[in-house]
Amino acid sequence: QQPVQSPQAVILREGEDAVINCSSSKALYSVHWYRQKHGEAPVFLMILLKGGEQKGHDKISASFNEKKQQSSLYLTASQLSYSGTYFCGTEIRVGTASKLTFGTGTRLQVTL
Amino acid sequence: NAGVTQTPKFRVLKTGQSMTLLCAQDMNHEYMYWYRQDPGMGLRLIHYSVGEGTTAKGEVPDGYNVSRLKKQNFLLGLESAAPSQTSVYFCASSYPGGGEEADGQPQHFGDGTRLSIL
Numbered sequence: 001q002q003p004v005q006s007p008q009a010v011i012l013r014e015g016e017d018a019v020i021n022c023s024s025s026k027a028l029y030s031v032h033w034y035r036q037k038h039g040e041a042p043v044f045l046m047i048l049l050k051g052g053e054q055k056g057h058d059k060i061s062a063s064f065n066e067k068k069q070q071s072s073l074y075l076t077a078s079q080l081s082y083s084g085t086y087f088c089g090t091e092i093r094v095g096t097a098s099k100l101t102f103g104t105g106t107r108l109q110v111t112l
Numbered sequence: 113n114a115g116v117t118q119t120p121k122f123r124v125l126k127t128g129q130s131m132t133l134l135c136a137q138d139m140n141h142e143y144m145y146w147y148r149q150d151p152g153m154g155l156r157l158i159h160y161s162v163g164e165g166t167t168a169k170g171e172v173p174d175g176y177n178v179s180r181l182k183k184q185n186f187l188l189g190l191e192s193a194a195p196s197q198t199s200v201y202f203c204a205s206s207y208p209g210g211g212e213e214a215d216g217q218p219q220h221f222g223d224g225t226r227l228s229i230l
Binding site for chain 2 (some may be wrong): 001029030032034040041043044045047049053055087089091093094097098099100101102103104105
């Protein structure tokens, strides 16, 4: 079951802030965030693990509420380079391995 | 360092034809994945592998087969292509193994294969 992302799309002026939300109905091990520019591959941004550990980007912040299975990505003082589609991926254990299930994405456009 | 390389980058097939997509990674990763991406649907997992010689089904495996005979390669096969399989296909790899935890590892994606089936 795919996690739900909101909003589906957002347009910002350069310098403005945005929050992208991701929620799941399943108990999660971690939440991943990726950004994809048009015609390119998704690129890893960060991982939020159970217990509070974070890995990844030092200029983008995020939170993970383990009890609610929700995560939020905070984009502050947005730059033109932030434009793209943001995907969250929710990680669960499957036997001895883990799998990611991606949301349908949030399209972010930053304008001058 | 090439990372994850997918071949071909583009392909047009006729309904009923077969083809194989190749994914190669040079990061010595244990896990490899095949996704398809359709407009408005995000990335959906087709098949994945947690090691050489092992494969498992993902969310949308029907119509596809995979093989991982070598650790660095993960092949995706379409035996009899259908128009519904028109999509962009991404391969990804993760988890360097050794002493690291398998969970919470970032996935590294290839540039994708754009496949059209007429």
